[in-house]
Amino acid sequence: xxxxxxxxxxxxxxxxxxxxxxxxxxxxxxxxxxxxxxxxxxxxxxxxxxxxxxxxxxxxxxxxxxxxxxxxxxxxxxxxxxxxxxxxxxxxxxxxxxxxxxxxxxxxxxx
Amino acid sequence: xxxxxxxxxxxxxxxxxxxxxxxxxxxxxxxxxxxxxxxxxxxxxxxxxxxxxxxxxxxxxxxxxxxxxxxxxxxxxxxxxxxxxxxxxxxxxxxxxxxxxxxxxxxxxxxxxxxxxxxxxxxxxxxxxxxxxxxxxxxxxxxxxxxxxxxxxxxxxxxxxxxxxxxxxxxxxxxxxxxxxxxxxxxxxxxxxxxxxxxxxxxxxxxxxxxxxxxxxxxxxxxxxxxxxxxxxxxxxxxxxxxxxxxxxxxxxxxxxxxxxxxxxxxxxxxxxxxxxxxxxxxxxxxxxxxxxxxxxxxxxxxxxxxxxxxxxxxxxxxxxxxxxxxxxxxxxxxxxxxxxxxxxxxxxxxxxxxxxxxxxxxxxxxxxxxxxxxxxxxxxxxxxxxxxxxxxxxxxxxxxxxxxxxxxxxxxxxxxxxxxxxxxxxxxxxxxxxxxxxxxxxxxxxxxxxxxxxxxxxxxxxxxxxxxxxxxxxxxxxxxxxxxxxxxxxxxxxxxxxxxxxxxxxxxxxxxxxxxxxxxxxxxxxxxxxxxxxxxxxxxxxxxxxxxxxxxxxxxxxxxxxxxxxxxxxxxxxxxxxxxxxxxxxxxxxxxxxxxxxxxxxxxxxxxxxxxxxxxxxxxxxxxxxxxxxxxxxxxxxxxxxxxxxxxxxxxxxxxxxxxxxxxxxxxxxxxxxxxxxxxxxxxxxxxxxxxxxxxxxxxxxxxxxxxxxxxxxxxxxxxxxxxxxxxxxxxxxxxxxxxxxxxxxxxxxxxxxxxxxxxxxxxxxxxxxxxxxxxxxxxxxxxxxxxxxxxxxxxxxxxxxxxxxxxxxxxxxxxxxxxxxxxxxxxxxxxxxxxxxxxxxxxxxxxxxxxxxxxxxxxxxxxxxxxxxxxxxxxxxxx
Numbered sequence: 001x002x003x004x005x006x007x008x009x010x011x012x013x014x015x016x017x018x019x020x021x022x023x024x025x026x027x028x029x030x031x032x033x034x035x036x037x038x039x040x041x042x043x044x045x046x047x048x049x050x051x052x053x054x055x056x057x058x059x060x061x062x063x064x065x066x067x068x069x070x071x072x073x074x075x076x077x078x079x080x081x082x083x084x085x086x087x088x089x090x091x092x093x094x095x096x097x098x099x100x101x102x103x104x105x106x107x108x109x110x111x
Numbered sequence: 112x113x114x115x116x117x118x119x120x121x122x123x124x125x126x127x128x129x130x131x132x133x134x135x136x137x138x139x140x141x142x143x144x145x146x147x148x149x150x151x152x153x154x155x156x157x158x159x160x161x162x163x164x165x166x167x168x169x170x171x172x173x174x175x176x177x178x179x180x181x182x183x184x185x186x187x188x189x190x191x192x193x194x195x196x197x198x199x200x201x202x203x204x205x206x207x208x209x210x211x212x213x214x215x216x217x218x219x220x221x222x223x224x225x226x227x228x229x230x231x232x233x234x235x236x237x238x239x240x241x242x243x244x245x246x247x248x249x250x251x252x253x254x255x256x257x258x259x260x261x262x263x264x265x266x267x268x269x270x271x272x273x274x275x276x277x278x279x280x281x282x283x284x285x286x287x288x289x290x291x292x293x294x295x296x297x298x299x300x301x302x303x304x305x306x307x308x309x310x311x312x313x314x315x316x317x318x319x320x321x322x323x324x325x326x327x328x329x330x331x332x333x334x335x336x337x338x339x340x341x342x343x344x345x346x347x348x349x350x351x352x353x354x355x356x357x358x359x360x361x362x363x364x365x366x367x368x369x370x371x372x373x374x375x376x377x378x379x380x381x382x383x384x385x386x387x388x389x390x391x392x393x394x395x396x397x398x399x400x401x402x403x404x405x406x407x408x409x410x411x412x413x414x415x416x417x418x419x420x421x422x423x424x425x426x427x428x429x430x431x432x433x434x435x436x437x438x439x440x441x442x443x444x445x446x447x448x449x450x451x452x453x454x455x456x457x458x459x460x461x462x463x464x465x466x467x468x469x470x471x472x473x474x475x476x477x478x479x480x481x482x483x484x485x486x487x488x489x490x491x492x493x494x495x496x497x498x499x500x501x502x503x504x505x506x507x508x509x510x511x512x513x514x515x516x517x518x519x520x521x522x523x524x525x526x527x528x529x530x531x532x533x534x535x536x537x538x539x540x541x542x543x544x545x546x547x548x549x550x551x552x553x554x555x556x557x558x559x560x561x562x563x564x565x566x567x568x569x570x571x572x573x574x575x576x577x578x579x580x581x582x583x584x585x586x587x588x589x590x591x592x593x594x595x596x597x598x599x600x601x602x603x604x605x606x607x608x609x610x611x612x613x614x615x616x617x618x619x620x621x622x623x624x625x626x627x628x629x630x631x632x633x634x635x636x637x638x639x640x641x642x643x644x645x646x647x648x649x650x651x652x653x654x655x656x657x658x659x660x661x662x663x664x665x666x667x668x669x670x671x672x673x674x675x676x677x678x679x680x681x682x683x684x685x686x687x688x689x690x691x692x693x694x695x696x697x698x699x700x701x702x703x704x705x706x707x708x709x710x711x712x713x714x715x716x717x718x719x720x721x722x723x724x725x726x727x728x729x730x731x732x733x734x735x736x737x738x739x740x741x742x743x744x745x746x747x748x749x750x751x752x753x754x755x756x757x758x759x760x761x762x763x764x765x766x767x768x769x770x771x772x773x774x775x776x777x778x779x780x781x782x783x784x785x786x787x788x789x790x791x792x793x794x795x796x797x798x799x800x801x802x803x804x805x806x807x808x809x810x811x812x813x814x815x816x817x818x819x820x821x822x823x824x825x826x827x828x829x830x831x832x833x834x835x836x837x838x839x840x841x842x843x844x845x846x847x848x849x850x851x852x853x854x855x856x857x858x859x860x861x862x863x864x865x866x867x868x869x870x871x872x873x874x875x876x877x878x879x880x881x882x883x884x885x886x887x888x889x890x891x892x893x894x895x896x897x898x899x900x901x902x903x904x905x906x907x908x909x910x911x912x913x914x915x916x917x918x919x920x921x922x923x924x925x926x927x928x929x930x931x932x933x934x935x936x937x938x939x940x941x942x943x944x945x946x947x948x949x950x951x952x953x954x955x956x957x958x959x960x961x962x963x964x965x966x967x968x969x970x971x972x973x974x975x976x977x978x979x980x981x982x983x984x985x986x987x988x989x990x991x992x
Contacts, residue, residue, distance in 0.1 A: 027141070027145075028141075028142050029145040029149075032142075033149065044167070046168065046174075047142050047143070047146075047169075047174045048169070048173060048174035048175075048177035048178060049177070051139065051142065051178045052177055052178050052180075052181045055178060055182070056181060058116075058120075059113070059116050059117050059120055059121075059182070060113055060116070060117075061113030061116050074141070074145075075141075076138075076141050076145075077134075077137075077138050077141070
């Protein structure tokens with residue numbers, strides 16, 4: 001197969017969103033673009049899934065959302081990490097490190 | 112997670128759906144616009160940018176739907192939508208809705224009432240600690256014996272010698288008179304062993320309970336029930352105060368918690384068991400014993416052990432002729448064992464009624480589904496998912512179930528009022544039967560079960576049916592098995608309805624016959640007050656002189672009172688009946704013909720108060736009959752006819768023991784005094800005015816009596832006057848009950864009235880269910896066979912033939928059901944025989960009448976679909992394909 005799998009791995013979308021919002025509040029499209037840029041196009045985000053995930057994270061209390069103006073004078077819904085969200089990010093980061101390290105060790109061993 | 116946020120945001124979205132939707136739409140639109148702008152910034156033309164975004168992100172509509180579908184509020188909303196749709200469907204079809212709700216409501220309501228009884232009697236734990244360890248201890252019950260009673264020495268020996276019980280307590284239930292302020296009040300006063308409360312494992316709410324030391328030292332201490340404390344003592348600080356009980360001062364040392372009762376009702380006062388001197392012998396079987404089994408000991412093992420102990424006791428006291436074994440029963444079983452089989456049978460019948468009600472409604476739903484095939488098929492073709500259709504049909508059943516549970520609640524309340532009266536007279540203590548929380552939960556559970564039972568089959572059918580078939584309108588004929596099953600159910604419903612209708616009819620005829628019996632006494636404007644005297648109250652003063660005469664004089668002087676009297680037992684009063692045997696003076700009677708009569712001790716004016724004629728001689732007269740004049744008696748007609756046939760009974764003498772005799776001075780006309788349905792017993796009245804403390808019958812006269820007062824008009828204010836007169840003459844004597852004489856008569860018909868009402872209710876339910884079941888079945892068949900009808904008409908069949916076709920089927924089913932029902936009614940007739948009076952259990956008139964009623968109702972139910980079938984126009988029927 002020559003087309004690399006660019007769908008966001010199931011279950012990592014939350015982590016990517018939280019990580020992206022760690023630096024500054026952002027709107028939905030901004031988050032998608034940032035995820036694509038930083039992953040050099042490995043991850044592509046579908047707007048339906050992204051906005052649903054944002055809604056879910058907001059309900060969970062990890063994000064706060066508010067409409068405000070963008071730098072180029074548009075109104076957009078901005079998402080901001082809450083304190084609970086930061087804690088969740090730490091948890092998920094640690095969890096991800098542990099799992100990816102385990103997978104890496106496994107691959108090396110199979111060599 | 113933040114459940115609070117989930118809840119509030121969801122609710123906000125529900126409350127302002129449009130705003131919430133708009134916000135999602137705005138956000139999605141913003142996303143796509145920014146996406147396009149970003150592509151344009153990289154140098155693409157507007158059209159190219161649009162295409163690129165479409166390739167990467169899909170359609171904005173799909174994204175919007177995906178985001179909107181998130182959140183629990185969506186499930187609520189679609190369910191609400193389904194329910195609204197279902198409500199519209201039901202409103203469009205009010206006949207169907209009403210019938211289904213009625214039938215389901217009958218099933219659910221009757222079931223709920225039954226469940227609340229089972230809950231109170233068999234399921235709810237008794238108000239004691241570890242009630243499963245408690246057992247009642249008694250001697251073997253011989254036939255004809257009330258049973259259950261032991262003596263103090265027995266119970267104490269058992270406690271000392273038995274190994275199976277950690278404790279054995281005993282209690283002598285009795286009535287006492289409590290004086291609070293100036294008022295006298297009849298209460299349950301139980302004299303109990305000092306270890307009773309510790310055996311039951313219940314701590315008092317206030318103060319202390321009774322202690323073994325109280326019993327040993329014969330302390331005059333008392334513990335109040337919560338109801339007595341809150342009610343008659345108004346929750347005052349009572350600890351350490353004295354209460355006058357049976358004329359003796361007791362110190363109140365404790366109050367039991369709410370809900371505690373032992374052994375009977377909840378309004379009691381407990382005092383240490385203190386028998387009168389010489390009355391605590393082995394022969395005095397007057398106490399109930401209860402023991403706490405040691406952990407792991409079963410009642411059966413305890414019984415074996417206790418029987419061995421009792422055998423030893425019986426040998427040691429051979430002269431007392433004691434039983435040589437004992438019976439140990441689970442305590443709850445000993446209380447409710449007698450009603451358990453009846454309740455379980457009733458519960459079975461009720462479950463059956465519920466089940467056939469559900470089946471009948473399921474049949475109706477299937478019929479309606481058949482009529483809606485095309486609609487459902489169109490909606491499937493337009494893209495409605497099958498699960499969505501099934502959900503909608505279930506929503507309809509849910510709505511029906513909800514309405515039915517409301518109807519059922521009303522029915523359950525009515526049925527409970529009946530059942531409560533039935534149980535109060537049959538249960539040994541005040542188990543409260545009421546619509547409680549577990550019962551309401553039971554109602555909800557039953558409703559949901561009904562919904563599933565009723566709605567599942569149609570929902571599954573709708574989900575499975577292929578769209579093409581429905582669109583083609585082809586009547587997919589139901590499988591032969593399915594229709595055979597439904598037909599047998601309908602036949603069973605008809606048979607059951609016939610049995611119940613026949614039973615209800617027989618009981619109605621019995622009630623009618625009972626009402627026609629001339630009672631022989633008048634009940635109008637007559638009030639009965641049962642009196643309770645403190646033990647020993649009249650031991651040292653002449654009752655007639657100090658109580659009876661002043662009280663009657665005071666009552667007679669009241670303007671509203673016509674005449675009043677006192678008698679030991681009023682006609683048709685239950686309990687308290689005393690039978691005496693006697694000999695004739697100067698006449699020897701063969702041994703096998705031991706003469707007996709019902710014993711009454713009666714004041715003057717008895718014939719006037721009860722409207723009973725004096726046939727011969729005279730009744731008692733205060734001027735002629737005094738304690739010092741010769742003893743006299745008055746008998747009834749039956750007595751005179753049986754023992755002095757063809758002779759004049761006046762002047763004859765009757766002996767009770769040696770040298771004690773009375774002379775008959777009068778004969779009263781017969782009245783139905785012992786039972787409405789039985790011929791009168793021989794009755795002997797002795798004169799209350801002649802009762803001196805030395806008299807043999809004096810203890811009888813001074814333990815209980817009833818005051819009978821005939822007022823001049825409707826007896827509205829009479830009860831207050833009786834209380835006032837009683838209070839003035841003897842403030843320490845309380846009336847136990849005050850009831851109109853009519854009520855006494857009605858209570859004597861109580862078991863027949865209740866059985867008639869219960870069976871009537873069931874019969875009505877069964878009739879409605881059978882009719883609905885038959886209608887549903889035929890209507891379904893007609894809906895399925897529309898084309899066949901059309902073809903028949905096209906081939907020249909008359910409308911008459913079509914009607915005959917449908918009615919023929921109905922007649923066959925009805926005939927089969929009626930035949931089976933008649934057979935069952937004849938077979939089960941014996942069960943009812945004990946309740947019937949002047950009606951044979953296999954009364955042909957009743958059977959024919961109810962069969963005709965059922966047949967008429969069934970044919971009416973069949974006529975509706977038949978008429979519908981005949982009205983189908985030829986064109987319509989053939990185009991239906």
